[in-house]
Amino acid sequence: MTENDLLYTLALQHVPNIGDITAKRLIAHCGSAEAVLTEKKQNLLKISGIGMVTLSDLFKTHHLREAEKEIDFIKENTIKVSYFEDEHYPDKLKHCIDGPLLLFQSGQINLEEQHIISIVGARKITTSGIAFCENLVEQLAVYNPIIVSGFAYGTDITAHKAAMKHNLQTIGCLAHGLNQIYPKVHKKYMVDMEKNGGFFTDFWSSDTFDKNNFLKRNRVIAGLSQATIVIESAEKGGSLVTADIANSYNRDVFAVPGRTTDSQSVGCNNLIKHQKAHMLTTPLDVPYILNWQLEDDKKPAIQKQLFVELDATEKVIYNYLKENEKQQLDIIALNCGLPIFKVSGTLLNMELKGVVRPLPGKLFEVI
Structure with a gap:
């Protein structure tokens, strides 16, 4: 422009x-x-x-x-500005009705032909949460994803640092203008962040720093990404807001389950319980559910199972999907005359058998 x-x-x-x-x-x-x-x-x-x-x-x-x-x-300050109708404006964000009118950028961000995921969670992340986050990014590195987060304490900075460690692009979405940084202690990471990605914000340099900015910022985190992953969360928190926004954009959400007695697992457990997120127990759940494909030279050698035994319910669902191709969970249940809870459990078993796979938009198809 x-x-x-x-x-x-x-x-x-x-x-x-x-x-x-x-x-x-x-x-x-x-x-x-x-x-x-x-x-x-x-x-x-x-x-x-x-x-x-x-x-x-x-x-x-x-x-x-x-x-x-x-x-x-x-x-x-040589800031790049993207107008919502520009060709270089983030494609996924274009499809968000409340996406920023203007997006300000610093660094070397390249969003072309990339898997993009957001990783969010508690600011007071536990030791096990840090370990899971670091292992998640390490295992996904082979797919060369861009890691998006909010550059805040805890989960955010853990995800950014893990991405940089594995030479992945990482984007920090800020709740303020590009004339400042919060928290100030994270200023030491800015140079490396801008070499390995950079920062996005829709706030001006003159905007007053306000806690409500974080909630507005969360729509950019969710909107940029194919999926949002919640590592840990208390019963209430900003990461749950991000998850809700991602759901409103019809994006996939993942949540890491935890013990019912752990305060930092309540939010994730509730997301899973209310079917607002896929349960994430291993890093490979992400590429499996998002249907990411590796280049042939990066694919592990896997022995394909030639013959799979299906029970009566599985056969009904399999035949229905074979005939009707991609279908949503509730549609499968309706047309197969089965309760949703039974279809949900059966599809999970069929996934494990390698018979069906989930797709974005809560769809399933026969492999």
């Missing part, structure tokens, strides 16, 4: 009461951010969902002045 386009888009983004969804609606109607800011108020009021409260601050000139200051900051 041109500097003039950026100026008016920043100005629109600066207007109170206009978030990403509303801004996109206005731009779609008028054609550009500049057209929005130069349109007559009465014409904008004809747009569905746009009222006087939304437009009350739209035409004040200080938005352009603040936008000019932010452009100066962007130029001085």
